[in-house]
Amino acid sequence: MNEPKPDARAVASLVEEAHRRHWSAVLAATVRLTRDLDLAEDCAQDAYVRALRGWPDGAPDNPAAWLTTVARRTALDRLRREETLRRKLPLLLIEGERDDDPDRSTDPLRLIFTCCHPSLSRDSQVALTLRLMCGLTTQEVAAGLLVQEATTAARITRAKRKIAAAAIPFKIPADDELPARLDVVLTVVHLVFTAGHTAAGEDLMRADLTERATDLARMLAGLMPEEPEVQGLLALLLLSQARGGARVAADGELVLLADQDRGRWDARSIHEGVARATAALRQGKGRFTLQAAIAGLHSVAPSWELTDWAQVVRMYDALLLAWSSPIVALNRAAAQSLVSGADLDAVLADLDRLCADATLRSYAYLPATRADVLVRLGRAAEAKTAYGDAISLTHNEKERRFLRHRRDELDPPGQVS
Template identity: 55%
Template sequence: MGSGAEVVREARDVAQLVEAAHRECWSVVLASTVRLTRDLDLAEDCAQDAFVQALRTWPDGVPDNPAGWLTTVARRLALDRLRRETTLRRKLPLLIEDPVAPGDGEQPTDPLRLVFTCCHPALARDSQIALTLRLICGLTTREVAAGLLISEPTAAARITRAKKKIAAAGIPYRIPADDELADRLDVVLTVVQLVYTAGHVATGPELTRTDLTGRALELAHLLVRLMPDEPEPEALLALLQMTQARGDARVSDDGELVLLADQDRSRWDVKLLAEGVSRATAALQRATPTTQSTPTTQSTPTTQPGPSTQSGPSAQSGPTTRSGPSAQSGPTTQFGPSTRSGPSAQAGPTTQLGPSTRSGPSTRSGPTTQSGPSIQSGPRTQSGPTTQSGPSTQPGPTTQSSPGGQDGGGGGEARGVGRFALQAAVAGLHVTAPSWEQTDWHQVVRMYDAMLLRWPSPIVALNRAAAHSFVPGADLTAILEELDALSNDPALKAYSYLAATRADILTRLNRPAEAVQAYDEAITLTANDTERRFLTRRRATLLAS
């Protein structure tokens, strides 16, 4: 027997292995167990017990296939529980209804089955999202609450109600039939993006959780295979791929956050980026009825749109001081460079990708050390940016449902360009620009105008304001007023990126004392240690100057 120190060290090593397995395998183990039990609470209990057994058993030897070991143990525990339950006879028909081949503890589609079960239309939208984050991500109730900007008791209540509803309504554990998919597609796409963004900027010390980002990419691939003719699943996968391709450049060698403006683009994954751009192009082409959009009739140039005086965008337009984006403000099927020297009548990017050749002043205000918003640094679990210096111009998902009667992102060509296609278009504009300075901010703003028409959200309005601040000649004072108006929205009260964006704008307006206060607020609100260090450095630089 080893010394006490060796035993403690071995126990710590095993605990770390089990923790890593929990992060990587939780959804697979749970989904496979649910397929057996058809009872979410029972499956969750047995999956948790399997990880407890791993803590006791793995010191004698870690299995070659941890996921398979955990799944087998969880399913055996579930069978033992079922045999002891007085309701076994009632559950047996469910077990027989969907037989599992001997020795086949898991199936590739199990996680997707679980997502569709969590997103059943019988459940309230908020409950669908909370339950999926809990079961698919394995997030604690506290983490779910933080991701959705709600209180912990509210998150717990939503999860409990959803589980009870699934049990009481006898909601089946399966991928829906083709004629049922459309009704569930939008929320499924939303929660898959939430899974990704929960990992893209994680809660805690690390900037990312690769288990969650990888899980979301797998689910997105499954959705594309399930619905190959739908543009929105393709657009979501494209968006995630373009974000993932920049992952290595987001973090410096010493583990610190690097803004998109400062990233070494040679470190981007060119192959994955090309696949994402290709998918985004295909999604836009399928979503757009014709190969060339009708020019917008909007007369107000986008170089000087005024700030919103509302607490959030209305259902019919973006910022209120403009005449509002045109219904033709979505992307055209020709996604690529603009050759104009001023605002174009065309409202969106084309499917031809390449650098902008238009001339004009740099679209970047100030040096790269300035705390400007990280445009398209990736989605966030609450549809915000990941750099904590300001929102991304490519927003992540929002917890708000899409407004009725508008394209929330789940339709085909008949419903026009959806919100995921628009987000992919923004991502495409950023990754195909030769540099940060050559980003076509006019087009980026237009994409947000189109998003506000289809998906009114204060967070989309926040991201639009950040993008607009980089348009040459933009009125930063007016944009600050727009941000101050958005701060009255309850959804943004505890949203760190609003405070970070205000800090950036105040810095660029040479109002350092107010900027420091805004940084203090952002530092308090952020849940990620890497982002907190980034903000703290920006605050210190401001004080030193």
């Protein structure tokens, strides 16, 4: 008896899954052939459209190979038809380079280094990575980054033109350039995750962005298994994502780490994240590896109260040596305030010094942390003011409601701010 053929919705689901899993590899292999980002995008998209019509009996055994073959054949046909192969200078062309290497496994790595080239602005790097590596539409990129669609489209177009004008090569950087270039790539992937983890508007999280960033980190970890910072980034994202389900209450409101039901955390992601962080720490102590180690300490603690806060502070001290960031200093101060017997006045003094840092003036977590410390010091009036400052700087409506609730709890009975 023949197996029943999948219906249109089932085929669409198969193609959607293939898009998420294989888009960057299909596009990168096509870019390698065309050296033209726009042409490669068009041909890769066409391959997925053909899959909707060509997979009535289910996905082929190797969907990525099928899609790549279709995209590259389409590209070759267009190049021949338009007679551009000889007379038009292709995008990203390196004189003498040919597509004679059958190993395409590193093509996605070449593409992400192109998206994150240092000649592009950080905003353009993030937008181009979401568009080309994650396969999001311009509208989806704009929504994820809370930017007007026209602005996003202009950024992507300018970035592509700059890549073309500068003849930026489609290649993995040389060994002497790799550390600095890799740091930019990891930073961009982390920014994509952060955009989803601290979403603005009504939603606390944008799962599509956090999942795409984790996919990118996993791809990088597979392609660069010996790079500790790559493994550290994947560990950090896994450990952060593992707590995502417990971060939102049944009514959709914010739940702080201290109050989360740890039974709702994803044990498998925690196990993998801790293992990767531990292995990465043996090879080096870069900023993503150390952040993953801190996330690991939170993830294995049986409760908020039983967290090893002294060890968390020591890890932040190491992180400050590797990456002197005011946000790291803020997080260290928050952790220090939770160490048994902590001098809260000294912690508050540290926080007050951070208030003078221009980079933290619009960072809501600084006044929110000050407010929490002031409450513990019994200085309710000052805490209310600090909560008000945090509310004014917060872009997420649910976080604003949470902060208002904390502030209003300080009012005498019967009085509401």
